[in-house]
Amino acid sequence: MPLDGLYGRIIMDHYRHPRNRALVAAPDIHARELNPFCGDLAEVQMKLDAAGRVAHVGVQAEGCSIIQASASMMGEALAGKTPAELEALAARFRDWLQGRSPEGAADVPEGLQALQVVRQHPVRLKCVLLPWVALEEGVLAFLRRRAGEH
Amino acid sequence: MTAVNPKARRAGAAVSGLDVAKIRQDFPILGQTVHGKPLVYLDNAATSQKPQAVIDTLVRYYTTENANIHRGVHALSQMATEEYEGVRTKVRQLLNAAEDREIIFVRGTTEAINLVAQAYGRQNIGPEDEIVISAMEHHSNIVPWQMLCQERGARLRVAPCNDAGELLLDDYQRLLGPRTKLVSMVHVSNALGTINPAKQIVELAHRWGAPVLLDGAQAAPHMSIDVQALGCDFYAFSGHKLYGPTGIGILYGRAALLEAMPPYQGGGDMIRSVTYEKTLYNTLPYKFEAGTPHIAGVIGLGAAIDYVNAIGLDRIAAYEEELRQYGTKCLSTISGLRLVGTAKEKAGILSFVMEQAHPHDIGTILDAEGIAIRTGHHCAQPLMERLGVAATARASLSFYNTREEIDALVKGIDRVIEVFS
Numbered sequence: 223m224p225l226d227g228l229y230g231r232i233i234m235d236h237y238r239h240p241r242n243r244a245l246v247a248a249p250d251i252h253a254r255e256l257n258p259f260c261g262d263l264a265e266v267q268m269k270l271d272a273a274g275r276v277a278h279v280g281v282q283a284e285g286c287s288i289i290q291a292s293a294s295m296m297g298e299a300l301a302g303k304t305p306a307e308l309e310a311l312a313a314r315f316r317d318w319l320q321g322r323s324p325e326g327a328a329d330v331p332e333g334l335q336a337l338q339v340v341r342q343h344p345v346r347l348k349c350v351l352l353p354w355v356a357l358e359e360g361v362l363a364f365l366r367r368r369a370g371e372h
Numbered sequence: 373m374t375a376v377n378p379k380a381r382r383a384g385a386a387v388s389g390l391d392v393a394k395i396r397q398d399f400p401i402l403g404q405t406v407h408g409k410p411l412v413y414l415d416n417a418a419t420s421q422k423p424q425a426v427i428d429t430l431v432r433y434y435t436t437e438n439a440n441i442h443r444g445v446h447a448l449s450q451m452a453t454e455e456y457e458g459v460r461t462k463v464r465q466l467l468n469a470a471e472d473r474e475i476i477f478v479r480g481t482t483e484a485i486n487l488v489a490q491a492y493g494r495q496n497i498g499p500e501d502e503i504v505i506s507a508m509e510h511h512s513n514i515v516p517w518q519m520l521c522q523e524r525g526a527r528l529r530v531a532p533c534n535d536a537g538e539l540l541l542d543d544y545q546r547l548l549g550p551r552t553k554l555v556s557m558v559h560v561s562n563a564l565g566t567i568n569p570a571k572q573i574v575e576l577a578h579r580w581g582a583p584v585l586l587d588g589a590q591a592a593p594h595m596s597i598d599v600q601a602l603g604c605d606f607y608a609f610s611g612h613k614l615y616g617p618t619g620i621g622i623l624y625g626r627a628a629l630l631e632a633m634p635p636y637q638g639g640g641d642m643i644r645s646v647t648y649e650k651t652l653y654n655t656l657p658y659k660f661e662a663g664t665p666h667i668a669g670v671i672g673l674g675a676a677i678d679y680v681n682a683i684g685l686d687r688i689a690a691y692e693e694e695l696r697q698y699g700t701k702c703l704s705t706i707s708g709l710r711l712v713g714t715a716k717e718k719a720g721i722l723s724f725v726m727e728q729a730h731p732h733d734i735g736t737i738l739d740a741e742g743i744a745i746r747t748g749h750h751c752a753q754p755l756m757e758r759l760g761v762a763a764t765a766r767a768s769l770s771f772y773n774t775r776e777e778i779d780a781l782v783k784g785i786d787r788v789i790e791v792f793s
């Protein structure tokens with residue numbers, strides 16, 4: 223069927239029960255990204271532990287089911303990562319989603335792989351990516367800030 | 373009052389009786405299947421489909437007549453020139469303009485508005501002057517004016533609308549004054565379907581001596597237009613929404629205004645003589661048609677106008693109104709669905725939001741059922757903001773749509789509810 227399971231169990235579960243939705247106070251990394259074309263919005267906050275790894279994650283999204291599910295799934299993949307690892311993950315995820323990754327599915331955590339169906343709906347890829355754009359922006363700003371401090 | 377007088381509309385409704393099954397045969401694309409389902413094309417406000425007559429005209433033109441116009445003495449060039457100019461007359465008749473030279477061929481509504489902003493605006497609008505638009509404009513009737521205001525130090529004023537998407541005429545009137553140097557207004561809203569009281573607007577603006585441009589992109593394909601009865605100074609529309617090719621559109625302008633305006637672009641065709649010291653501009657309409665125009669597009673548009681005229685715009689309006697009422701009734705019964713844009717005077721546009729699903733999801737699920745609608749802000753972000761929605765789903769109707777297709781839309785929406793329940 224042409225929907226190709228776009229509204230399958232995993233995506234709908236994340237849409238209906240988004241994880242890590244609570245705002246994280248005083249975050250080390252945070253960003254907000256808006257898609258003016260459709261009013262979609264994604265926000266992300268992260269607090270790092272003493273070792274510089276993600277300890278608390280908050281992600282919030284407004285818009286269609288796909289962006290909300292994507293935000294929730296992304297939030298689950300971030301814990302324990304350093305900012306550099308977050309950057310690398312975002313880049314790998316982007317490549318994988320757009321079918322450009324050499325290792326295929328092995329390149330991204332299993333928890334994200336249900337999003338593969340969105341490849342069949344290219345106009346919806348930007349919905350998936352918006353939370354990741356917020357993540358990348360947040361990390362970039364954090365790294366710049368940190369570099370400035372030294 | 374609007375361009376379609378209500379009496380003619382009612383009379384039309386009784387006799388609309390279009391043979392839609394036969395009409396549909398004229399549009400080859402409508403026979404297609406999409407994702408294995410029969411195509412239900414409800415995105416006519418974005419662009420309309422093309423009848424075979426238009427497609428054939430393009431093929432015939434390129435096969436037997438292709439030549440540049442206005443510059444050759446040879447047979448093909450003369451033939452092409454004649455056809456091209458013949459379409460100008462057809463457009464004049466379509467709009468009931470007074471003279472052929474008041475019809476300028478442009479790329480579309482967007483270019484028509486930009487032409488007026490650049491050629492009329494830069495000459496006539498200065499610091500502290502005001503341009504009045506409405507809260508329901510397409511971006512193409514906002515941004516050119518913003519650019520002009522920025523350049524000339526003028527101000528853009530926006531007339532408000534109510535929650536139904538109707539212009540508030542009292543507020544509108546209060547916005548007008550001695551500083552008003554131009555009024556630009558969408559005739560029919562692409563996002564909501566509202567038919568604005570164009571004639572009344574023109575009268576109000578003219579009291580202050582301000583010329584009025586009407587953006588007829590969504591009006592010209594769906595009702596008969598009489599620019600003289602409306603009294604407007606400029607009227608713009610796009611061929612591709614009137615069953616013609618893309619890349620061709622019309623600017624109507626009152627001759628006196630067009631004559632006083634400087635050219636929009638420089639080049640061939642728009643000049644009478646050129647020396648390095650001085651160039652004399654051509655007369656209307658050529659002054660505004662620099663370079664080789666979209667000849668095939670113009671000729672294709674002529675075929676589209678013939679096609680629409682053979683059915684009759686009043687009958688088209690009456691049929692589309694029946695269909696809109698049917699669609700409104702059907703959609704109103706769906707729980708969780710809210711129509712956005714409920715003006716009393718409305719054209720065939722059904723914009724809606726649902727509690728259950730975001731417009732993107734509605735669009736994707738309908739697409740899987742072969743149903744094409746538009747989702748998003750419809751190039752009217754300020755309007756969406758005013759109405760408190762980020763986006764809507766929009767079904768826009770044409771005379772080739774049927775009640776069965778509305779039923780298919782309703783079934784598709786049922787499917788949306790099923791997926792999201």
Ligand SMILES: Cc1ncc(COP(=O)(O)O)c(C=O)c1O
Nearest residue numbers: 480481482510512562587589610
């Ligand atoms: C009301 C309105 N104005 C202007 C335009 C712009 O038309 P075009 O893109 O053909 O120039 C549109 C098209 O979407 C429209 O609906």
